[in-house]
Amino acid sequence: xxxxxxxxxxxxxxxxxxxxxxxxxxxxxxxxxxxxxxxxxxxxxxxxxxxxxxxxxxxxxxxxxxxxxxxxxxxxxxxxxxxxxxxxxxxxxxxxxxxxxxxxxxxxxxxxxxxxxxxxxxxxxxxxxxxxxxxxxxxxxxxxxxxxxxxxxxxxxxxxxxxxxxxxxxxxxxxxxxxxxxxxxxxxxxxxxxxxxxxxxxxxxxxxxxxxxxxxxxxxxxxxxxxxxxxxxxxxxxxxxxxxxxxxxxxxxxxxxxxxxxxxxxxxxxxxxxxxxxxxxxxxxxxxxxxxxxxxxxxxxxxxxxxxxxxxxxxxxxxxxxxxxxxxxxxxxxxxxxxxxxxxxxxxxxxxxxxxxx
Numbered sequence: 576x577x578x579x580x581x582x583x584x585x586x587x588x589x590x591x592x593x594x595x596x597x598x599x600x601x602x603x604x605x606x607x608x609x610x611x612x613x614x615x616x617x618x619x620x621x622x623x624x625x626x627x628x629x630x631x632x633x634x635x636x637x638x639x640x641x642x643x644x645x646x647x648x649x650x651x652x653x654x655x656x657x658x659x660x661x662x663x664x665x666x667x668x669x670x671x672x673x674x675x676x677x678x679x680x681x682x683x684x685x686x687x688x689x690x691x692x693x694x695x696x697x698x699x700x701x702x703x704x705x706x707x708x709x710x711x712x713x714x715x716x717x718x719x720x721x722x723x724x725x726x727x728x729x730x731x732x733x734x735x736x737x738x739x740x741x742x743x744x745x746x747x748x749x750x751x752x753x754x755x756x757x758x759x760x761x762x763x764x765x766x767x768x769x770x771x772x773x774x775x776x777x778x779x780x781x782x783x784x785x786x787x788x789x790x791x792x793x794x795x796x797x798x799x800x801x802x803x804x805x806x807x808x809x810x811x812x813x814x815x816x817x818x819x820x821x822x823x824x825x826x827x828x829x830x831x832x833x834x835x836x837x838x839x840x841x842x843x844x845x846x847x848x849x850x851x852x853x854x855x856x857x858x859x860x861x862x863x864x865x866x867x868x869x870x871x872x873x874x875x876x877x878x879x880x881x882x883x884x885x886x887x888x889x890x891x892x893x894x895x896x897x898x899x900x901x902x903x904x905x906x907x908x909x910x911x912x913x914x915x916x917x918x919x920x921x922x923x924x925x926x927x928x929x930x931x932x933x
Contacts, residue, residue: 621657624765625690626756629666629679629835632812633771635820637661638830639811640769641687648689659690662759664752668696668728672838679833686829695759698727700751703758707751710894714916715925743923745850746787750895750920757804767807772797775817775859777810778873783855788919792897798878803896813874816867817860892917 585593586601593601625640627633640659647656663680666673684692700707711721711734719737721730738744760768772780777797784793795802802808812820824830846854863870889898893915916924 621767622763622765623657623659624756624760624763624768625659625661626768626770627661627663627683628771629663629676629833630771630837631817631820631824631834632773632776634830634834635823636769636771636812637683637687637690638823638827641689644689660763660765661687661690661692662756663692663694664755665694665696666835668698669748669752670838673835676835679835682829682833686833693759695755696728697752697755698731700731700755700758701727703762704754706893707754714894714920719925738923738925740923741848741850742787742852743925745852746919746923749852754896757802757806760806761804765806767809768802770808770810771812772810773812773815773817773820774871774874775863776856777813777877778863778870779852779856779859781873781877782858783852786851786855788922789897792895792919793877794880797874798880803891803898813878814871816863816871818864892920894920 581589581592583593583601585591625633625637627637644656644659647653661683663683665675667675680692680694708721711730712719715734715737719734721734723730725733735744735747738747756768781793781797784790784796789796794800795808797810797813799809799813800807824834849857859870891897892899895917897917897919899917
């Protein structure tokens with residue numbers, strides 16, 4: 576008796592009905608199609624840090640890595656492999672509109688027992704990065720006065736509130752979070768940080784960083800390789816689109832309880848009230864659906880940038896720790912006002928941000 580005729584078979588196996596569309600190809604639920612971009616170390620004691628924001632990309636990456644660990648350790652003679660430590664910065668300490676998501680943290684610990692977890696508040700940056708306390712007043716100038724009598728959370732909130740420009744404020748938060756994550760990784764003895772950025776996210780980050788004057792940092796902010804902090808940065812999901820990550824997450828019900836929806840600005844929000852990062856993400860999300868190949872090319876082009884051998888001889892920005900180049904594009908006059916800050920950080924300072932408003 577002939578088998579049942581398939582209406583829309585999977586283009587790979589041709590044995591079952593397709594249920595997903597990947598790169599315009601109808602396929603079935605074959606999760607092995609989702610591969611990490613690079614091989615992780617298989618020998619020696621290697622510690623890796625994964626920052627978990629409860630977003631789609633980082634949650635999917637955690638699920639993939641845990642599955643890889645499970646398969647690896649189930650072998651009769653498993654290789655040393657790697658230790659995965661997950662860091663969660665409490666979302667409620669970053670934005671008052673975000674929940675602490677205690678349920679998600681408990682779920683992650685129970686669902687991914689082969690990983691170790693740590694949750695810290697945003698304001699614990701004072702403990703992990705002590706020099707931030709001195710940098711706050713230098714960065715903001717006369718417009719901000721640090722009050723040590725306040726709690727760490729109140730001090731950090733006051734510092735962030737002193738930045739009026741939406742773009743500068745978003746840039747400041749990103750710098751602070753990067754430094755907190757890096758400092759935590761160093762304390763834990765991690766050698767690599769795995770960032771859960773999809774192709775869409777990296778495309779938006781590339782465009783935004785160039786617009787903000789951080790083009791020189793693209794080498795390590797969107798590409799695999801060594802960072803100025805002495806830690807390797809890797810982006811395993813860099814070749815996957817957001818829609819593909821949604822398809823993957825849809826295969827595992829537990830991820831729906833772990834993932835928090837992104838805080839997207841309202842369509843009615845005035846452009847002048849949006850940061851460059853939000854504008855670029857909105858652009859990528861809308862245009863990426865129409866022209867996914869173009870967004871992919873943005874990331875691939877940025878990943879072709881190569882670090883100069885002269886980078887090690889350059890001084891580092893006191894705030895973001897990026898290498899500071901000798902300016903030849905007219906930015907020297909701005910940077911000379913504060914030689915300890917790079918061009919991008921100088922633009923974000925309150926006394927200059929008003930002139931660089933989006």
